Amino acid sequence: MIETLDIVSWAGPYDDNFRRRAAERLEAGAVLLFPSLGFPLDDTETALVRSAGSDGSAKNISLDPATGQCKGSTISGTELATLTAMLDRFGKSARSLVEGLLPHYAAGLERARTSFRPVEISGRHSSWRQDDKRLHVDAFPSRPMQGRRILRVFANIDLDGTPRHWRIGPDFETYAARFLPSLPRAVPGKSWLLHRLGVTRARRSRYDEVMLFLHDAAKRDLGWQRDAPVQEVDFPPGCAWAVFTDQVAHAATAGRNALEQSFYVEPGALARPETAPLAVLKRMCGAAMV
Ligand code: AKG
Structure with a gap:
């Protein structure tokens, strides 16, 4: 589940061996862990x-790279400018x-929001x-x-040396098989109406x-949250990691001060589209998905 790549720079070119392992393992549902890839900060x-x-x-606290606007912080002036620049630098590095x-x-590849997550997760x-302390795959209600x-x-x-702690759950097909039997039927006209009402973009x-059903069904099922087989992982300060969070069941249970950059990847750019949730769900549900 964890593929460790000991690279030390956010800018390539990278060794062929790293590129081959990243391509093979990421789409297979591994977390790419870069234990020596710190994101250095200046004094301010x-x-x-x-x-x-x-x-x-x-x-x-998130930066929308399309507008340059940073939202969610109470700071202003030069401090806000420093924060915005740090997030943008992280987004470009990622x-x-x-x-x-x-x-x-x-x-x-589309660069979406960049976020700073300063607050301690445990006890939140x-x-x-x-609640991202519960295992889930990512899905966006409005997007x-x-x-x-x-x-x-x-x-x-x-x-201060605080690791970020994740629990990583079963592979996507096992996760989906647990919840798909209770998937409700599609409601004709619902997606049209939600878009029309401005609920979705x-x-x-x-x-x-x-x-969305898989996201909600997993988070709601406290028995599964308790009993699902998980791998516990600590991500210490000074490391980075990359993961398809729509495929890998994950829960972040402790830690603070993380930076995060989201990307959207077109299905046509994937090396092994048959491993993507889109193809897995099409096969499991026996129906077209898009
Ligand atoms: C998510 O963004 O989907 C999470 O589960 C949180 C991950 C993290 O902040 O470490």
Whole structure:
């Protein structure tokens, strides 16, 4: 489940061996772990990270690279400019890493939001649906993916040595097989109406409905949360990791001060599309998904 790649720079070119292993293992559902890939901070960024988490900012401070706007933080002025620049630098570094290791994604890769997650996870309260301490695969209620993949790059930038702790659950097919028997039938007109009402940015495909169902059904099932076989992983400060979070069941149970960059990947850019949730669900449900 964990493929360790000992690279030390966010910019390639990377060794053929690293590129081959990244391409083979990521789409097979592994987490690519880069134990020596730290994201260095300068003095002003370090001061900002040190004070974050206690200033009332949201659990997720995010930068939209399309607008350059940073949302969720209570800071302003030069501090906000420093934070925005740090997030943008991380987003660009993550893109350079992905394009260097997985060059076949470059033409089908969209950089989405970059986030800073300063707040300690353990003990944090949220609704069951938003509780990322429960195992889940990612799906977005308002942003239909229509088969595009969700690839995320994380870095732990905590200054006091706190690891980020994840639980990684069973493979996607095993996860889906557990919940698909109770998948509700599609409701004609629902995706049209949700789009019309502005609840979703585009029409949800059946793929989006099934992925949201899998996200919710897993988080709601406390018995499965307790009993599912998991691998416990600590991501210490100074490391980075990349994972298809729409495929890999994951729960983040402890840690603070992480950076995260989301990418959307076109299905046509995948090396092995038959391993993607879109193909797995089509096969398991016996029906077209998009
Ligand atoms: C998610 O964003 O889907 C999570 O589960 C949180 C991961 C993290 O912040 O480490």
